[in-house]
Amino acid sequence: MLWIGQVAVVTLPAEIDVTNAEAVGEELLAVLNQSTALLVADMTSTNFCDSSGVSALVRVFRRAASSGQAMRLAVSMPAVQRVLSITGVDRLVNVYPSVAASLGDPSGRADQARPDDVTARADTDGGG
16 A cells, blocks of 8 residues: 555555455555545556455445545556446546556546445445
Protein backbone atom coordinates (compact mmCIF):
# COMPACT_ATOMS: atom_id res chain seq x y z
CA MET A 1 0.00 0.00 0.00
CA LEU A 2 1.14 3.52 -0.81
CA TRP A 3 0.01 6.61 1.09
CA ILE A 4 0.23 10.09 -0.42
CA GLY A 5 -1.22 12.42 2.20
CA GLN A 6 -4.80 11.21 2.69
CA VAL A 7 -4.74 9.24 -0.57
CA ALA A 8 -4.24 5.48 -0.32
CA VAL A 9 -3.25 3.31 -3.29
CA VAL A 10 -3.90 -0.38 -2.66
CA THR A 11 -2.56 -2.93 -5.14
CA LEU A 12 -5.04 -5.75 -5.70
CA PRO A 13 -4.13 -9.33 -6.62
CA ALA A 14 -3.79 -10.73 -10.14
CA GLU A 15 -7.04 -12.68 -9.71
CA ILE A 16 -10.04 -11.69 -7.62
CA ASP A 17 -12.56 -14.47 -7.23
CA VAL A 18 -14.66 -16.27 -4.64
CA THR A 19 -11.50 -17.50 -2.87
CA ASN A 20 -10.19 -14.01 -2.02
CA ALA A 21 -12.88 -11.40 -2.79
CA GLU A 22 -13.98 -11.11 0.82
CA ALA A 23 -10.40 -10.54 1.99
CA VAL A 24 -9.86 -7.96 -0.76
CA GLY A 25 -13.01 -6.13 0.32
CA GLU A 26 -12.00 -6.23 3.98
CA GLU A 27 -8.55 -4.85 3.15
CA LEU A 28 -10.08 -1.95 1.22
CA LEU A 29 -12.60 -1.25 4.00
CA ALA A 30 -9.78 -1.24 6.57
CA VAL A 31 -8.02 1.43 4.51
CA LEU A 32 -11.19 3.53 4.44
CA ASN A 33 -11.24 3.30 8.25
CA GLN A 34 -7.89 5.13 8.34
CA SER A 35 -9.35 8.56 7.41
CA THR A 36 -8.67 8.14 3.70
CA ALA A 37 -9.95 10.97 1.52
CA LEU A 38 -9.37 9.00 -1.69
CA LEU A 39 -8.92 5.26 -2.13
CA VAL A 40 -7.39 4.09 -5.40
CA ALA A 41 -7.76 0.36 -6.00
CA ASP A 42 -4.83 -0.50 -8.24
CA MET A 43 -6.10 -3.29 -10.50
CA THR A 44 -3.52 -2.72 -13.22
CA SER A 45 -2.06 -6.18 -12.56
CA THR A 46 -5.46 -7.81 -12.07
CA ASN A 47 -6.29 -10.02 -15.05
CA PHE A 48 -9.41 -11.72 -13.66
CA CYS A 49 -12.30 -10.47 -11.53
CA ASP A 50 -15.47 -12.51 -11.08
CA SER A 51 -18.86 -11.49 -9.69
CA SER A 52 -17.71 -11.89 -6.09
CA GLY A 53 -14.88 -9.43 -6.78
CA VAL A 54 -17.29 -7.00 -8.43
CA SER A 55 -19.59 -7.27 -5.41
CA ALA A 56 -16.72 -6.56 -3.05
CA LEU A 57 -15.78 -3.44 -5.04
CA VAL A 58 -19.39 -2.22 -5.00
CA ARG A 59 -19.64 -2.73 -1.22
CA VAL A 60 -16.44 -0.73 -0.70
CA PHE A 61 -17.68 2.02 -3.01
CA ARG A 62 -20.99 2.23 -1.13
CA ARG A 63 -19.15 2.55 2.16
CA ALA A 64 -16.80 5.21 0.77
CA ALA A 65 -19.65 7.24 -0.70
CA SER A 66 -21.75 7.05 2.47
CA SER A 67 -18.74 8.27 4.48
CA GLY A 68 -17.92 11.15 2.14
CA GLN A 69 -14.81 9.41 0.86
CA ALA A 70 -13.87 8.87 -2.78
CA MET A 71 -12.89 5.68 -4.56
CA ARG A 72 -11.30 5.19 -7.96
CA LEU A 73 -10.17 2.13 -9.89
CA ALA A 74 -7.00 1.83 -11.97
CA VAL A 75 -7.61 -0.94 -14.52
CA SER A 76 -5.47 -1.81 -17.53
CA MET A 77 -6.49 -5.35 -18.48
CA PRO A 78 -9.24 -5.53 -21.15
CA ALA A 79 -10.93 -8.55 -19.51
CA VAL A 80 -11.35 -6.69 -16.23
CA GLN A 81 -12.48 -3.52 -18.01
CA ARG A 82 -15.13 -5.59 -19.80
CA VAL A 83 -16.47 -7.08 -16.56
CA LEU A 84 -16.72 -3.62 -15.01
CA SER A 85 -18.50 -2.35 -18.12
CA ILE A 86 -20.97 -5.24 -18.36
CA THR A 87 -21.90 -4.96 -14.68
CA GLY A 88 -22.21 -1.18 -14.77
CA VAL A 89 -19.49 -0.61 -12.20
CA ASP A 90 -17.62 1.66 -14.63
CA ARG A 91 -20.63 4.02 -14.51
CA LEU A 92 -20.57 4.00 -10.71
CA VAL A 93 -16.85 4.35 -9.97
CA ASN A 94 -14.36 6.32 -12.05
CA VAL A 95 -12.07 3.88 -13.87
CA TYR A 96 -8.65 4.97 -15.12
CA PRO A 97 -6.02 3.19 -17.24
CA SER A 98 -3.29 3.73 -14.63
CA VAL A 99 -2.70 4.82 -11.05
CA ALA A 100 -1.03 7.99 -12.33
CA ALA A 101 -4.14 8.89 -14.34
CA SER A 102 -6.38 8.24 -11.33
CA LEU A 103 -4.28 10.55 -9.18
CA GLY A 104 -4.09 13.23 -11.87
CA ASP A 105 -7.85 13.74 -12.35
CA PRO A 106 -9.15 16.41 -9.98
CA SER A 107 -12.79 16.10 -11.13
CA GLY A 108 -13.82 12.80 -9.54
CA ARG A 109 -17.25 13.04 -11.20
CA ALA A 110 -18.40 9.50 -10.47
CA ASP A 111 -16.98 9.72 -6.95
CA GLN A 112 -19.94 11.94 -6.08
CA ALA A 113 -22.55 9.26 -6.88
CA ARG A 114 -24.81 8.22 -4.03
CA PRO A 115 -24.47 4.61 -2.80
CA ASP A 116 -28.08 3.81 -3.76
CA ASP A 117 -27.35 4.80 -7.39
CA VAL A 118 -25.87 1.31 -7.86
CA THR A 119 -27.65 -0.52 -10.63
CA ALA A 120 -29.07 -3.97 -10.05
CA ARG A 121 -26.54 -5.35 -12.51
CA ALA A 122 -23.65 -4.10 -10.36
CA ASP A 123 -25.18 -5.75 -7.29
CA THR A 124 -24.26 -9.27 -8.35
CA ASP A 125 -24.59 -10.91 -4.95
CA GLY A 126 -28.15 -9.80 -4.28
CA GLY A 127 -27.23 -6.87 -2.08
CA GLY A 128 -25.04 -8.61 0.49
